[in-house]
Amino acid sequence: MTNKNSYKVKNKMFTKILIANRGEIACRIIKTAKKMGILTVAVYSDADAESLHVHMADEAVYLGPSPSRESYLLVDKVIEAAKITGAQAIHPGYGFLSENAEFCKQCSQENITFIGPPVGAIEAMGSKSAAKNIMEKANVPLVPGYHGDEQSEDILKKSADEMGYPVLLKATAGGGGKGMRQVWKESEFSEGLAAAKREAKSSFGDDRMLVEKYLTQPRHVEIQVFCDNHNNAVYLFERDCSVQRRHQKVIEEAPAFSMSEALRAQMGESAIKSAQAIGYQGAGTVEFLLDVDGSFYFMEMNTRLQVEHPVTEMITGQDLVEWQLRVAAGEYLPKTQDELVLNGHAFEARIYAEDPSNDFLPATGTLEFLQTPIESKHVRIDTGVRQGDEVSVFYDPMIAKLIVWDENREKALQRMAKALSEYRINGVTTNIDFLYNLATCKPFVEADIDTGFIEKNNDLIFHTGSQTLANELPMAALYLVLSQAKNAEQNAEKTNDPYSPWNNTNAWRLNEPHTHQLVLAHNDIEYSVVVEQKRQGNGSYYLITVNGQNFDCKNHDCQGSIDGEVLKVSIDGYRSQATIAHFNNNISLYCNRNGQNGVFKFTHVLPDCGDSSTDNNHGGLIAPMNGTMVSVLVNTGDKVEKDQALVIMEAMKMEHTIRAPEKGTIEAIFFTEGEMVDGGAELLSFVAEEG
Ligand code: ADP
Numbered sequence: 001m002t003n004k005n006s007y008k009v010k011n012k013m014f015t016k017i018l019i020a021n022r023g024e025i026a027c028r029i030i031k032t033a034k035k036m037g038i039l040t041v042a043v044y045s046d047a048d049a050e051s052l053h054v055h056m057a058d059e060a061v062y063l064g065p066s067p068s069r070e071s072y073l074l075v076d077k078v079i080e081a082a083k084i085t086g087a088q089a090i091h092p093g094y095g096f097l098s099e100n101a102e103f104c105k106q107c108s109q110e111n112i113t114f115i116g117p118p119v120g121a122i123e124a125m126g127s128k129s130a131a132k133n134i135m136e137k138a139n140v141p142l143v144p145g146y147h148g149d150e151q152s153e154d155i156l157k158k159s160a161d162e163m164g165y166p167v168l169l170k171a172t173a174g175g176g177g178k179g180m181r182q183v184w185k186e187s188e189f190s191e192g193l194a195a196a197k198r199e200a201k202s203s204f205g206d207d208r209m210l211v212e213k214y215l216t217q218p219r220h221v222e223i224q225v226f227c228d229n230h231n232n233a234v235y236l237f238e239r240d241c242s243v244q245r246r247h248q249k250v251i252e253e254a255p256a257f258s259m260s261e262a263l264r265a266q267m268g269e270s271a272i273k274s275a276q277a278i279g280y281q282g283a284g285t286v287e288f289l290l291d292v293d294g295s296f297y298f299m300e301m302n303t304r305l306q307v308e309h310p311v312t313e314m315i316t317g318q319d320l321v322e323w324q325l326r327v328a329a330g331e332y333l334p335k336t337q338d339e340l341v342l343n344g345h346a347f348e349a350r351i352y353a354e355d356p357s358n359d360f361l362p363a364t365g366t367l368e369f370l371q372t373p374i375e376s377k378h379v380r381i382d383t384g385v386r387q388g389d390e391v392s393v394f395y396d397p398m399i400a401k402l403i404v405w406d407e408n409r410e411k412a413l414q415r416m417a418k419a420l421s422e423y424r425i426n427g428v429t430t431n432i433d434f435l436y437n438l439a440t441c442k443p444f445v446e447a448d449i450d451t452g453f454i455e456k457n458n459d460l461i462f463h464t465g466s467q468t469l470a471n472e473l474p475m476a477a478l479y480l481v482l483s484q485a486k487n488a489e490q491n492a493e494k495t496n497d498p499y500s501p502w503n504n505t506n507a508w509r510l511n512e513p514h515t516h517q518l519v520l521a522h523n524d525i526e527y528s529v530v531v532e533q534k535r536q537g538n539g540s541y542y543l544i545t546v547n548g549q550n551f552d553c554k555n556h557d558c559q560g561s562i563d564g565e566v567l568k569v570s571i572d573g574y575r576s577q578a579t580i581a582h583f584n585n586n587i588s589l590y591c592n593r594n595g596q597n598g599v600f601k602f603t604h605v606l607p608d609c610g611d612s613s614t615d616n617n618h619g620g621l622i623a624p625m626n627g628t629m630v631s632v633l634v635n636t637g638d639k640v641e642k643d644q645a646l647v648i649m650e651a652m653k654m655e656h657t658i659r660a661p662e663k664g665t666i667e668a669i670f671f672t673e674g675e676m677v678d679g680g681a682e683l684l685s686f687v688a689e690e691g
Contacts, residue, residue: 250350433598
């Protein structure tokens with residue numbers, strides 16, 4: 001490595017940059033620019049006129065209507081915005097124009113610095129087989145397989161037979177998991193190839209295939225690399241991103257668990273080789289599959305800053321956006337490999353507006369209530385929204401990234417569980433409870449993780465297994481009684497006669513035990529719960545009966561056991577605690593103890609209150625996001641049943657099924673297969689059956 005001193009290159013740092021992005025990443029970049037004394041220009045669409053990134057920037061330029069094709073993806077408009085504001089460089093963030101070679105080219109034609117790699121590097125990583133050829137020449141390990149030009153079925157099959165099954169067929173033009181098929185045995189090869197080719201043809205207009213050995217329990221381990229234009233390159237260790245739903249990352253961590261120093265160095269050096277093979281500059285990520293035997297294979301290189309970069313920042317103490325700006329301005333890398341130290345462990349959880357129990361369908365709405373955990377050196381929140389903001393159909397529904405750090409994995413994971421239990425959002429369906437269940441489930445805690453983690457542990461994460469609720473029902477009931485008592489006490493303090501028995505809510509009856517009758521619903525099943533309050537010495541204890549089953553439930557402490565949001569209880573001699581979130585009539589118990597981890601949701605069913613506001617707002621017949629129409633499953637005039645699948649849309653690498661909200665008739669269908677759909681567009685007209 002060339003000897004460096006970043007301060008030797010003087011007066012080259014930008015004074016103003018434009019951020020061609022929105023949301024959390026735009027805010028994230030603005031923060032670093034501010035710290036460095038660089039002015040920032042935001043760009044925005046109609047939907048984002050009042051959004052946080054616009055408020056944080058020094059200047060902002062309007063691009064156009066809300067759909068990103070009419071605003072954030074308009075190369076000319078973005079460049080024009082930089083020119084009129086005098087921004088010397090553009091940071092593309094991730095997504096949008098960040099890996100668009102044409103945009104990168106036009107920036108340089110206009111003498112604007114693209115804060116990213118040279119155009120050649122973006123182009124080199126565009127095709128899977130071309131990228132593999134480059135990596136093969138650079139001696140970077142590839143998954144055993146065939147990625148040649150010869151495409152006859154015989155040749156492809158021969159390579160599969162030789163390497164042994166299972167194999168994975170991949171479209172060379174592929175992306176987003178499209179045109180990919182596992183083939184488990186020789187007799188299924190022909191059929192699998194035909195299906196993969198069909199999908200590749202319709203998705204990319206190109207049905208060329210490559211064949212790879214299919215690894216059955218791989219981990220996704222990626223290396224953060226950085227190169228400057230003085231021939232220096234370093235790796236900033238690895239991230240494990242194996243926890244994925246349909247190839248999309250959910251929780252990432254750094255460093256990867258059970259990683260030896262030797263393997264780390266080997267993967268790091270391979271990643272640097274990959275980057276150097278394409279003349280890389282700036283921040284990049286080399287993604288590898290790591291097999292159970294410690295072999296690792298190049299998968300792809302992302303030529304931009306990754307969503308999950310904060311976990312690397314937490315364990316290295318470096319600001320990667322600052323590194324990007326310095327490198328783009330021509331400075332040397334701020335640190336040499338030897339100077340980089342790995343410290344502690346970090347996790348990132350992606351908080352999305354989506355419904356995990358409905359196939360992760362993106363959700364929209366207003367963030368009516370938003371309360372985040374308190375930020376500290378252990379807890380970081382990267383977000384682009386505030387309370388009252390709208391999560392619209394137009395963009396990625398990520399609300400925030402919650403990042404935690406501590407000195408080891410176990411402690412960091414405890415911080416993650418606590419922070420998730422303190423993250424409160426109302427008004428929009430989110431994946432917070434799903435994340436909490438995932439982060440606290442035993443296999444995750446024990447790092448028994450590969451890319452099939454969510455499918456494998458589905459029952460555990462979604463609590464679909466039989467649960468006794470033996471502790472949780474009494475806890476929820478006790479919480480209600482205690483919180484009512486607490487409220488009554490607080491109200492009483494405001495009256496003229498705080499000691500009047502009429503202020504009590506303790507179900508006091510002359511000569512009778514104090515009894516509360518409650519109905520609590522869990523997973524749509526109602527339980528009637530009787531809470532009998534009994535005196536004992538100076539305090540009281542509660543006898544709780546659930547549908548006839550007896551639970552002897554004593555207060556943890558005679559003063560009452562709600563401490564802030566934490567409920568402390570002792571049930572049948574077993575002491576435990578849970579963080580409670582209580583909105584309207586919904587009570588969530590965040591439990592984190594061995595055996596029964598996760599969040600348990602109850603609804604307090606009130607007599608004669610009518611419908612207890614179940615959230616049926618799953619997007620209905622309006623496109624819940626920008627995407628492509630994959631399949632139309634009904635015809636005009638069809639009579640359909642409630643929940644019948646009507647159309648399938650694809651967005652964000654995932655397919656989403658839109659179902660009939662009720663029994664009814666299809667009056668008209670507005671999109672055909674293959675068409676692009678803007679979020680919010682009416683997909684079909686549907687008339688519900690009367691009555
Ligand atoms: P795409 O570009 O379509 O997203 P990738 O090649 O990046 O496809 O692979 C996506 C995901 O598929 C990986 O993160 C991994 O989980 C899985 N995968 C890819 N190749 C293999 C393989 N050879 N064996 C097992 N799983 C694989």
